[in-house]
Amino acid sequence: MIEVSGLLGNLPDAMLNNMEYFDKRCPNDNEPLVRMKGFDKFTGRTFAGMCPKCFWHEPFPSERAKKNTPEQFTLKAMKNDTFTYLERSSILSDTSVFNGNFNNYCTKTQAEKRALEYAKKVETKMLNETVHAVMVGGTGRGKTHLAVGIMYQYMEDMNYVFPAKGNYRALRVIFADLPELVDQAKLGMNNEDIRKNVDSVIANIKTADLVIIDDLGAERQTDFALATLDTIVRARENKNLVITTNLKSAELVSAYGDRTISRLSHHGVGNSFSFKNIEDHRGVKVI
Ligand SMILES: Nc1ncnc2c1ncn2[C@@H]1O[C@H](COP(=O)(O)OP(=O)(O)OP(=O)(O)O)[C@@H](O)[C@H]1O
Ligand SMILES: [Mg+2]
Known part of the structure; x- marks a missing residue:
């Protein structure tokens, strides 16, 4: 009742x-x-x-x-297309990051409860408006886990479709591990296939409906990395973006410049969360 x-x-x-x-x-x-x-x-x-x-x-x-719900498409076909796009366009160092979701996030402490509530709130908000969310905190705190949780829940709540030009198409969602993307770009300097793949990931990041940029700040600090982040943030100025990082806001500004970071603030007000008072779960068996 x-x-x-x-x-x-x-x-x-x-x-x-x-x-x-x-x-x-x-x-x-x-x-x-x-x-x-x-x-x-x-x-x-x-x-x-x-x-x-x-x-x-x-x-x-x-x-x-x-x-x-476009009548001409079945939910199953849309879901299939969304997952195919996610797999093809994402860049990961380890596929196990895709195991995280809201249901298998344990909330033994108040801080973890708040983190889960925050992630659910961000996802709900995203159904109605553009959201830029930044999840900040030390290693192993569950930032990537909850970012992936937001991603799955958003896909489900959108029924895997996005309204476009009076019609419908499969929802496009991308997960990009930034250090891996920057490493691949370096390898791509000597390998055309890798370079093409990196270019296509970056092009898709600009247009997808939701992008997760994982581990901002842990990538090699190169001109390419700075320029790539600037391009991504510009392109996503009015599109959903979730970022996980170990860097506090002052550190983000000093690493990437005020101009790039302030672009995030337009749709970012009230959407950041600090994973403080949460223990490092790496190597800890969570029951
Ligand atoms: N509350 C939780 N319940 C269940 N599993 C958790 C929880 N918090 C973290 N984990 C698990 O612990 C591991 C580390 O979490 P995660 O990768 O999300 O950390 P992170 O904050 O992104 O760390 P980093 O800054 O190093 O990337 C993952 O396997 C994740 O699924
Ligand atoms: Mg992480």
């Missing part, structure tokens, strides 16, 4: 009994969202969640259906 407070206090009991909490919070004030139980009979989707405090709501099922 949901808690009767604020705006919900005005609703009749029969309606309240038919409402439920689910696993999302309001991006404005972090209140748990409520929604009608069951499914919308026209779209077969869950009802939109609403904040009982400020009235913010998720897109209504009919809007989501209109936006995200």
Whole structure:
């Protein structure tokens, strides 16, 4: 049974009994969202969640259906295309990073609970507006794990499609390990195939619907790295971007320059999170 407070206090009991909490919070004030139980009979989707405090709501099922469910394509085909794009366009040093998600992130401490809540809030926000999120903290704290969690949840909530020019296409999401991208670029100086692949990854990073840039600051500090980050940040000025880094904001500015970093601030206000007070999980068995 949901808690009767604020705006919900005005609703009749029969309606309240038919409402439920689910696993999302309001991006404005972090209140748990409520929604009608069951499914919308026209779209077969869950009802939109609403904040009982400020009235913010998720897109209504009919809007989501209109936006995200092209009749001519099946969900399965879209999902397949999205994953194929992710695999082809991503650049990784280790495929195990793709094992992280919201469900297998353990929250034994308050700090971890807050980190998970933050990641869910970023993802919810991204469904309605452009978000630039920066996850900062020491090694092994779960930044990459939660960045990948945001990525999977976004793909699922978008139903693997993106509305484009009055039509629909498969959602495009990329994960780029920046140190690996810079290393590959160096190898590409003597190898045409590698160079072509790096060029194509960078071209896709400019246009994809969501890009994760992992481990900013850990790459070789070369002119190429600086220029690449500047190109990426410029191209993604109005597109979703999630960055993980060990560098604090002053260190980011001194490494990449004020101009590049301030471009992130437009859609970045309130979207950064510090993974302090969280232990290093590398080598620790998390149960
Ligand atoms: N709360 C958690 N629950 C479950 N697994 C976790 C948790 N935190 C971290 N891990 C796991 O610990 C390992 C290290 O986490 P992750 O790679 O996300 O760290 P990171 O903060 O990105 O570190 P780095 O700065 O070195 O890249 C991963 O295997 C990840 O899945
Ligand atoms: Mg990491």
